[in-house]
Amino acid sequence: MRQREVRRMMTCRELVELVTDYVEGRLDAERLARFEEHLAECPVCVVYVEQFRQTIDELGHLPPESLSPAVTDELLAAFRDWHAGQAN
């Protein structure tokens, strides 16, 4: 009991450095417990972690860019040339 009282709670400043490890499930049991103990006390960090996840999610939804058909055609021509060159 005494030891637990002595152990200082994780600060917000410490927590923000661990969020990637947290969202990827890479915290060891002890640090995970301390991380979650902090979240239970600190609604701001709950918001922060949520925004962090949201940011990752947004990044995964950026629309793809495609090559223009003209470039694709040029590449196919390059492929034919390349293969012709290989054969010789």
Added chain:
Amino acid sequence: MGESEVPPGGHVSGALPGDEELVAALRRGDEDAFKALVEEYSPFLMRLAMMHVSSRAIAEEVVQDTWVGVLKGLERFEGRSSLRTWIVSILLNNARTRGQREGRIVPFALLRRRYEEGGGPAMDPDRFQGRRGERPGWWARPPAAWESPEAQLSADETRRVLIEAIKGLPPRQREVIALRDLTGWPSEEVCNALGISETNQRVLLHRARSKVRAALESHMEKEEAA
């Protein structure tokens, strides 16, 4: 969250055969195989390239040069890394060279070297209370809650802020976040493609994500103030 829940793009889809078969098809001049490969990979190569150069047109040239590089190197490809890892390393080389020629990367890399690999926290320390504060190390300037980025910003606007934020990162961080979060690659493959350790990869990724979140935050604050 994590690697099982990856977004589309940059994955080897069921549409393509395995590397060995694909390489064999290319070597014997199978144009359909090449076309399928180009169609499958180019969208995500374009996205990666656009993080490094200033315009879509230049990104397109970088991707085109990458495919030419793939053809040139195909005879030497031994399958020690996966095909897509190899293709991406060619792309990144081209993109870096191009970015340097554009004058975007070199001075930037020198200036921000310290932030690149290790030094410095992911979050501005001024946002936390100092030693004499009421609760040292707790928030002094807490982030405001977002409804959702879309609720406040249009999708286009969110996209623009995200892309600008990534372009503003030091090159290594930019490459890691683009591969991990834009294309959803697992960390092991990102480490292989970039030749970095797992620990280093996580440090770079964390810094990058922290800065991109901060960019969204400051943009939303500006929107609210306006």
